[in-house]
Amino acid sequence: MMDKLAEFNDNNGFKVTLTTDKIYISAIGAEETFALRSVSGVGLYDNIQKYNQELEAQKTEGDRKKLLSVLGVGFGGLLVAAGLTGSGVDIGITGAAVLVLFSVMYYFFAKSDSSPPVLDSYFTLMLSGGDRRFPFNKSGNNAKQIAEFINKVEDTLTAYHKG
Amino acid sequence: MSGFWDVFKKTAYFRLSWFIQDKMIESVDEIQKASEQSSLQKNKGKIIDAVYDNEFSKHRRKR
Numbered sequence: 001m002m003d004k005l006a007e008f009n010d011n012n013g014f015k016v017t018l019t020t021d022k023i024y025i026s027a028i029g030a031e032e033t034f035a036l037r038s039v040s041g042v043g044l045y046d047n048i049q050k051y052n053q054e055l056e057a058q059k060t061e062g063d064r065k066k067l068l069s070v071l072g073v074g075f076g077g078l079l080v081a082a083g084l085t086g087s088g089v090d091i092g093i094t095g096a097a098v099l100v101l102f103s104v105m106y107y108f109f110a111k112s113d114s115s116p117p118v119l120d121s122y123f124t125l126m127l128s129g130g131d132r133r134f135p136f137n138k139s140g141n142n143a144k145q146i147a148e149f150i151n152k153v154e155d156t157l158t159a160y161h162k163g
Numbered sequence: 164m165s166g167f168w169d170v171f172k173k174t175a176y177f178r179l180s181w182f183i184q185d186k187m188i189e190s191v192d193e194i195q196k197a198s199e200q201s202s203l204q205k206n207k208g209k210i211i212d213a214v215y216d217n218e219f220s221k222h223r224r225k226r
Contacts, residue, residue: 046213046214048203048210048214049199051210051213052199052202052203052206052210055206055209055210056202056206119213119214121219136219138213138214138217138218138219138220139213139217139218139219140218143217143218143219143222144218144219144221144222146219147218147219147220147221147222147223148222150223151222151223151224154224
């Protein structure tokens, strides 16, 4: 029985195990085993471009919601003022106040609803038969396990003469 | 001789329109690149946090 050096899983059926000789990868419906001697390196890649685009999209969406809320508050406020001063425009102070209230509620709801985008990261196993890339989340529950797994795989990478 | 100048004119128009089209496409690409760079610069802090301030980076071996 080979010693298990490191392991991680994504709790969705995907599991990677490193032993002293091999790397076992199992997913639902697929299993792969690699000899450690075929691993020539590991790589890490963060999709910063996509993350930046998502940040921009979130900001634009936030600005749009903010503008809608401000317009609602402004318009409602004007109607309240018009109602109070007894001018010709009167849809009822209660109705205008409700509009203001809804706009404020919408603003806070939209603010709490927007979760920050997630940075897509990948680690690559460079194998003699081609590279294999695995997506993961650096802030996910299994991030610590993945970091330790990569550290251990790095330990197995040696110069040729050290064999 | 007029046949030659007709062909010359057509070729010159074609090359000129091709050149202008190229310049326009280049400009759009440049604008997109500049806007992406500026956006990256603006979000630099958030990007650095997302890349380094996480459980993964804390447990990676420091070199």
